[in-house]
Amino acid sequence: MKQQWLTGLLICFLCVACFSFTMMPAQAQTLDMGSGAPVTIDGKDLFMIKARVGVLLPEERARIIQERLLQVARDSAIDIAQVTIHSSGSDAASLEIVAGQTVIMTVTEGDAQADEVTLAVAAEQRQSAIQAAIRDYRDMRVTRYLLLQAGKAVLLTGLVVWLWLLLRKADDYLRTLLQPAGAARVYVKKIPGRKWIPLEQIYNLFHYSLWAFVWGLKLVVLYFYLSIVLSFFPWTRAYSKQLLTYIMVVLESVSHAVWDYLPKGIAIILIVVISRFLLRLVSFFFTALREGKLKIAGFYPEWASPTYKIVRFLILTIAVISIFPYLPGSHSLAFQGVSVLLGVLLSLGSSSAVANVVAGIALTYTRSFNIGDRVKIGEHIGDIIEKSLLATRIRTVKNEEITIPNASILNSPVVNYSSASKETALILYASVTVNYDVPWQKVHPPLIEAALATPGILQEPRPFVLQRQFNNTTVSYEINAYTQEPHRMVDIYSDLHRHIIEFMQTAGVDIASPQYIAFHHGSASDKEAVKGKTDNH
Structure with missing residues (x-):
């Protein structure tokens, strides 16, 4: 059935072509x-x-x-x-x-x-x-000639009507094949990282494409039908000539434009092919660097992706600049004026963006942080979840996402807690104050035991205590402990503080505070005096 439709359609087109060249009188030629x-x-x-x-x-x-x-x-x-x-x-x-x-x-x-x-x-x-x-x-x-031409017109009209119906049936047949049930048999390739393309969208695409094609074909047939029929009669032959002139002028203009543009088109194709080849070569090279298959002294694997993006941008920029002179209308004043206007607008509106891009490149090659690192940027502490040339996003310990422009990061101190933990270990520390009358030999052991009892604190290297400062009535002790889990800093600090309180109380060592120190060993009158001052304040 399908072959019969195609055969009939082909025969119909051949008949119309024959009418176009055999039935058209010589008088219609220009x-x-x-x-x-x-x-x-x-x-x-x-x-x-x-x-x-x-x-x-x-x-x-x-x-x-x-x-x-x-x-x-x-x-x-x-x-x-x-x-x-x-x-x-x-x-x-x-x-x-x-x-x-x-x-x-x-x-x-x-x-x-x-x-x-x-x-x-x-x-x-x-x-x-x-x-x-x-x-x-x-x-x-002459009447005989006019009757003959009228017969030709009727014959051609019947042929066109038959062709019109044939196109309609072919359209209905193809739409039946493209129903959602039939479209379900179409294999849709899944793009990595993308969703499946809905079959309904595929059906709609074919539906509208087929509709446009069929109606375009019908209009072409109708156009040539009118041109041929009008040429049969002497009174309308001038209109037929005009219709043919319109289409011939358009076809001639298009053909001349395509032929004249052919060398430039070939140059554009060559530039695109060469650029595509270079992009694939560069991608292969930097992929090998990123995966460690290729090593260059002083070039770190994490530099591979941003460096590839920069090189790809340069290649594409050079390709666009090379293609620009070959584009149609590129030498016209209007095209050049629009290009200058866009350039001025980009220059005026992208100063901050350019600053962020430059800062993003600098942050990449200074290796300040990587994706997943626990950092402190200004007053914000969190994990790096995204790096780009314009901004960096972090997720704080409160599960808040903060976007920070790269220019601001470049001008702020950045503390990377994860970089130290990768090489040795990160030191966490907490300070307590104890009265002078408590010997240091009694303070150190509970602090070290509290640190060792905290989950996430390494047993080796062992925690150590520093006596950091002499206050008016107390001594400041600082417990330092090693960890390789910077992402659990908040939990580790919480457990460490809790254990310090527990172990210090078990050891009988009071953690002093200024108000508590003022009357801890004083008389009742002293306590009342201090309490009065405290209440007044």
Whole structure:
């Protein structure tokens, strides 16, 4: 069934093509006669008037000749053999073409020189053209000829109607194949990191594409049908010629434009192919660097991706700059003006963006942090979840996402807790104050035991205590402990503080505070005095 439809469609197109070239009369063809004004009868150009006579321009001469020729053609009393050439009595350098008592035209030396022939040859050529035009004009208005042309028109109309119905049935048949049930058999490739393409969208795409194609084909058939049918009758042949001229002018312009643009198109294709090859080569090179298959001294694997993006941007920029002169209209003032305007707008509006891009590159090659690192940027502490040339995003310990411009990061101190833990270990520390009357030998052990009892604290290297400061009434002790889990800093600190309180209380060591110190060992009056001062404040 499907092959029968295709065969019928092919036969129909061949029939229309045959009608286009066999049924169209020769009168509808346009003669290429160079510049000048044509003398036209029933849509056929007979000859060109290129020279002026006296004050009459070629256009005015052609109009007068055409009116006289139509007058002679309509007068059946004038025989074609009566169209003769006579010498002009007033001017020996010209000849007249006469039909009966009517002078159709005067052939001058200017006409002969324009055609690059002698005066006699020019007159004979015009005489033959006028006789043929009169004969065709009369023959095409005979009842037998008109009935024959009407039959051709009816036959072509039936053929076009059949073709129209055939296209409609073919459209319905293809739509049946593209129903969602049938479209479910279409294999859709899954793109990594993307969702499956809904089959309904595929069906809609084919549906509208098929609709546009079928209606475009119908309009083309209708256009050529009108052109051919109008050419069958002498009264509408000029309109047929005009319709064909429209499409031929468009096709000729497009073909010339494509042919003239072909060398530039080839240059663009070569630039695209070379750029694509370079991008693949660069991608292969930096992928090997990122995966560690290729090593370069002083080049770190985490530099591979950003460096590849920079190199790819440079390659694409050079490709666009190279392609730009070959684009259609690239040398026009309007195109150049728009390009300058866009350049100015980008320059004025992208200063901060450029600063962020430069800062992003600097942060990449200074290795300040990587994705997943626990960092402190300004007053924000969190994990790096995204790095780009414009900004960096972190997720804080409170599960807040903060976007920080790279220029701000470059101008702020950055503390990376994860970088130290990768090489050795990160030291966490906590300070407590104890009275002078408590020996340090009694303070160190509970602090170290509290650290060792905290989950996430390493047993080796062992925690250690530093006596950091002598206050007025207390000594500041600092417990330092190693960890390789910087992402659990908050939990580890919480457990460490809790264990410090527990182990210090178990050891009988009080953690002092300024108010508590003021009356811990004083008299009752001293306690009341301190309490009064505290209440007043």
